[in-house]
Amino acid sequence: MKLYKxxxxxxxxxxxxxxxxxxxxxxxxxxxxxxxxxxxxVSDSQQxxxxxxxxxxxxxxxxxxxxxxxxxxxxxxxxxxLPARWDGANSDGVTNSLGMEDAxxxxxxxxxxxxxxxxxxxxxxxxxxxxxxxxxxEDPIPFVAxxxxxxxxxxxxxxxxxxxxxxxxxxxxxDWWISGRNNFLDAIVELGDLAxxxxxxxxxxxxxxxxxxxxxxxxxxxxxxxxxxxxxxxxYENIIAGERIVQSCYDDDANLIGVDYPxxxxxxxxxxxxxxxxxxxxxITTHFKKRGFIYNTKYxxxxxxxxxxxxxxxxxxxxxxxxxxxxxxxxxxxxxEGPLWKHNFKLPxxxxxxxxYRVTRQIDMDHQIGNIAAAYNIIEKPIxxxxxxxxxxxxxxxxxx
Numbered sequence: 057m058k059l060y061k062x063x064x065x066x067x068x069x070x071x072x073x074x075x076x077x078x079x080x081x082x083x084x085x086x087x088x089x090x091x092x093x094x095x096x097x098v099s100d101s102q103q104x105x106x107x108x109x110x111x112x113x114x115x116x117x118x119x120x121x122x123x124x125x126x127x128x129x130x131x132x133x134x135x136x137x138l139p140a141r142w143d144g145a146n147s148d149g150v151t152n153s154l155g156m157e158d159a160x161x162x163x164x165x166x167x168x169x170x171x172x173x174x175x176x177x178x179x180x181x182x183x184x185x186x187x188x189x190x191x192x193x194e195d196p197i198p199f200v201a202x203x204x205x206x207x208x209x210x211x212x213x214x215x216x217x218x219x220x221x222x223x224x225x226x227x228x229x230x231d232w233w234i235s236g237r238n239n240f241l242d243a244i245v246e247l248g249d250l251a252x253x254x255x256x257x258x259x260x261x262x263x264x265x266x267x268x269x270x271x272x273x274x275x276x277x278x279x280x281x282x283x284x285x286x287x288x289x290x291x292y293e294n295i296i297a298g299e300r301i302v303q304s305c306y307d308d309d310a311n312l313i314g315v316d317y318p319x320x321x322x323x324x325x326x327x328x329x330x331x332x333x334x335x336x337x338x339x340i341t342t343h344f345k346k347r348g349f350i351y352n353t354k355y356x357x358x359x360x361x362x363x364x365x366x367x368x369x370x371x372x373x374x375x376x377x378x379x380x381x382x383x384x385x386x387x388x389x390x391x392x393e394g395p396l397w398k399h400n401f402k403l404p405x406x407x408x409x410x411x412x413y414r415v416t417r418q419i420d421m422d423h424q425i426g427n428i429a430a431a432y433n434i435i436e437k438p439i440x441x442x443x444x445x446x447x448x449x450x451x452x453x454x455x456x457x
Contacts, residue, residue: 057250057280057287057395060222061259063267064354065241066274073163073175073230076241076271080179080226081156083269087184094154095178096121097144098162100133101232107170108133115161121154123147166230167237177228178221184266185224186246187255222246222281226270238358243267249283257453275354277455280395291396298399298443305438311407315434319423321406322414324385331416336361336379336386339421343429349375364456367392367444372456375403375432377425385413386421388428390435392443394450399443403431 067076084091100108112119121135123146137154138145159177166172221227221244229240245263248255257278259267267273282288307313340361341351348365352374355362359379364372375390388403405413405427415421 058222058283059247059250059255059257059278059280060220061245061247061257062220062277062279063243063245063259063273064275065243065271067239067241067271071239071271073166073228073237073239074160076228076239077159077163077177079270080228081160083266084156084179086269087266089182089184091156091179091182092153093180094156094159095138095180096136096154096159096162097138097174097176098135098172099174101171101173105171106133107165107172108135111135111162111165111170111172114165115158118158120150121146163228163230167232172232174231175229178225179227180223180225182224182226185226185243185263187248188246220244220279222279241271243270247278251283254453257455278453280454282396287396294447295397295399298397298446301442301446302399302401302439305401305435310402310404312402312404312431312434315407315431317406317427317430319427321420321424321427324414332418334415334418334421336377336421336425339418339425340377342422343425344375344432347429347432349373366456367440369444369448370450370452370454371444371447373440377428385415386424386428388431390432392440393456394447395454397447399439401435401439403428403435405431 083089098108098111100106108122112122118135121137122133123136124131124133125147126132134144136144136146137151139151140149154177162170162172162175163177166175224244224246226243227241229238231238245259245267247257259276264273282291305313337351340363344363349363350365352362352364355364355374355376361377361379362374363377364374367373371392371394373390373392375388377386377388379386386405388405389400390403391398391400393399405424413420413424415424
């Protein structure tokens with residue numbers, strides 16, 4: 057089992073993507089680092105002015121990274137050098153590194169000159185964040201085995217900063233969200249392999265000095281990936297068993313079996329509007345504090361509300377509530393996870409597919425969250441407790457939160 061530490065930064069409203077990238081560049085200069093592997097992903101808005109067209113007019117050489125994908129609303133234009141194994145990979149196989157000056161030019165134009173929808177920079181394979189530079193730097197098992205259908209569920213790298221990425225790197229994300237930019241910054245430190253003994257889990261002096269020069273460190277936690285194919289195969293067997301457990305709790309229409317919802321909900325209609333201030337957090341706390349959950353500010357921002365708790369076998373249960381972009385309707389996705397696996401499940405607020413629901417008053421919000429709590433009651437034993445026992449006791453040193 058290979059161990060990594062994820063370091064999450066606290067960003068203030070005044071921290072622009074350009075300002076953060078400038079701090080990263082200065083940290084490289086101070087530590088005599090020349091970034092040689094800058095991965096990036098940029099997508100255009102499907103409405104209004106094209107930020108990518110403007111960017112390519114200013115910097116035509118970036119056109120080699122351009123491609124388009126079909127969506128439910130038409131076509132989305134993208135620029136990226138992500139390799140084939142990634143979600144959002146460049147369809148033409150263009151993977152050469154982005155230059156630092158090009159990165160500065162891109163973020164310097166956000167949001168007005170280049171009104172881009174999504175942006176992610178990954179300053180990858182940084183030697184200063186790799187504890188054992190002489191050790192193998194081959195891709196982790198989930199990447200190596202990407203072509204093997206048995207291992208595809210273990211890890212699929214994503215452009216979103218909310219995913220664990222087993223590589224010594226710094227990641228900056230800036231996405232459009234409702235009325236502004238949602239910015240996110242983290243770093244990954246490669247700690248070592250459990251085969252060589254439990255490595256020090258705290259940042260050493262050099263790592264902390266380097267990372268602290270970039271910004272205010274908000275949170276740190278350890279995560280893991282398989283060390284070899286044998287370990288990955290053993291994890292895979294339990295993943296499949298866990299997936300079957302989750303699937304057995306839903307019918308063919310994705311309705312949760314056996315739940316008795318206490319509150320009737322109605323679908324949102326044209327002309328419905330929010331008539332009073334609404335508190336999602338208050339409704340969540342009211343229904344889930346008594347079920348052992350705590351509100352987790354580290355994973356809550358920009359219309360996303362997260363609650364967590366630890367199981368008896370030291371695994372994490374995480375419920376993520378997301379507020380609709382154009383309505384007060386809230387959806388909920390749950391998950392239980394250990395060091396090498398994760399099982400997701402949905403907690404619907406009603407049987408019928410009527411989303412989005414009419415939520416115009418606080419009592420509507422309370423009722424919707426109350427129904428989600430009733431759904432959780434139904435899955436707690438057959439999903440949470442059963443999967444918790446399936447994977448056995450987790451390592452006590454693992455810091456989920």
